Amino acid sequence: MEESTFLKRKAIEIRMDFVKMIYEAGTGHTGSSLSNTDILVALFYKVMNLDPKNPKWGERDRYVQSKGHAVESYWAVLADKGFFPKEELKTYSQFQSRLIGHPNNKVPGVEVNTGALGHGLAVSVGMALAAKKDSKSYRVFTLMGDGEQAEGSIWEAAMAGAHYKLDNLVGIIDRNRLQITGSTDDVLSNEPLDEKWRSFGWEVIEVDGNDMDQLVDVLSETPRVTGKPTLVLANTLKGKGISFAENTVGWHHHVPTKAEFDQAMDELSKQLEVFV
Template identity: 60%
Template sequence: MTVKELENKAKEIRRGILTMIYESEAGHIGGALSCCDILTALFYQIMNTDPGKPKDPDRDRFVLSKGHCVEGYYNILADKGYIRKEELKTFSQFQTRLIGHPNREIPGVEMNTGALGHGLSSACGMAKAGKMQKKDYRVYCLMGDGEQAEGSIWEAAMFASNYRLDNLYAILDRNTLQISGPTEQVMKLEPLKDKWQAFGFEVEQVDGNDMDKVLKAFDRLQKVNGKPKLILADTVKGKGISFMENNVKWHHGTLNQAEYEQALRELGKPDKGGEA
């Protein structure tokens, strides 16, 4: 897919996120919107996966460590054919599979996530297993910045560096806001790039809402051998919606009809010339 096609796909997924949260009256909308470009780049361009063979032993693995921002993930799985699109309407409803965090009942989901700080450790285990089995698959783990305060993140980082897991790609959705406020007020994290480099990671810091830059960052990291990698993605919480952007209120929130209609207007439809 071209960069324009990927940008249009991300716009389509964002519209799906809005509709899912509006109709279900539940969801973590701000973080789902901030990481949408990264998820789109991964699932439509970078990762080696096949919806027809979700358990292929040679598939790339993806772990959504920030499991509360699952709405974009579900929309992508439906768009790619892992689940039926009609099932998206059951999100957060009684007896649904599509609960507010990923779970392994759903094809394409590698592990249950939601307890923050656990995803990277599991991704390290998958990457280490791949090395032991002499497999070529890669493991991608998307983290939130709020969970960087968890000690388990840094234990996993030491493990990854110690075992030279160059098949591990961590991505940090750095939107600077968590449920209780700005990360630098809740628990100071900076200098994050220096910290991850000190833990032995090759780090690329990039605008995480710029599709072209995200793709180029992954391309550069794929050329690095002998050490784990991290994309430090500077993003905007609530990206694409004026009244949500950089507003901690929209970490978790639902839309009324007027807000929903305004958000759809602001987001717009994919450009016809590059629609995927």
């Protein structure tokens, strides 16, 4: 199977894994996880230098999920990659499970606890600066939400990243244009988002965040400019992959009913058949 086909199939399989996980647990951020799945698959299966058998390997690329609420796709990817057994996905959000509703660094593959929005980029700046000071070659990738851009700490970290010329730092915005209470334009407009990041000293690349080939091409080429951090503005569709969830604000934190779950799995199964 060619690599592009493998990655596209994998993204559908990951969606099926975590939609089932959310349905069985009765909780989860379904729409947000569906929008960021392709980004995570591109990073973990192609772009980043990782060793699931040695998750603390010093030369590994670092990943920080700043939009921590969209953790379900992250758990499914880590399990599929072998950071922990896939059977453990069944414990999601159960009593004493380490697979909680936000990234938890007791889980192999998770660098830092996240959840309070606006913190992940600042932590990533510190990691990237440490790599520079230690003469290490690893890169640091951090995934942010577009609603998260309303947090002032994002812009403090953006200034620091440019000031220290952290060309080993890659910020990614899951630009699905919806947040928990409505569209980003209605809640607090962040346009022109690309120009704002450029004005803070970052190299900005815009990409279709649900197009696997584009994602792999762009993310594999980061960092793009010596002496500048890179911001990938990934235009995505909230609820991607499930027709009745796509671009629907109500699916930010919605658990499928039995009928919705059955329809979702049927749709995803048919998408897989295209790649048989």
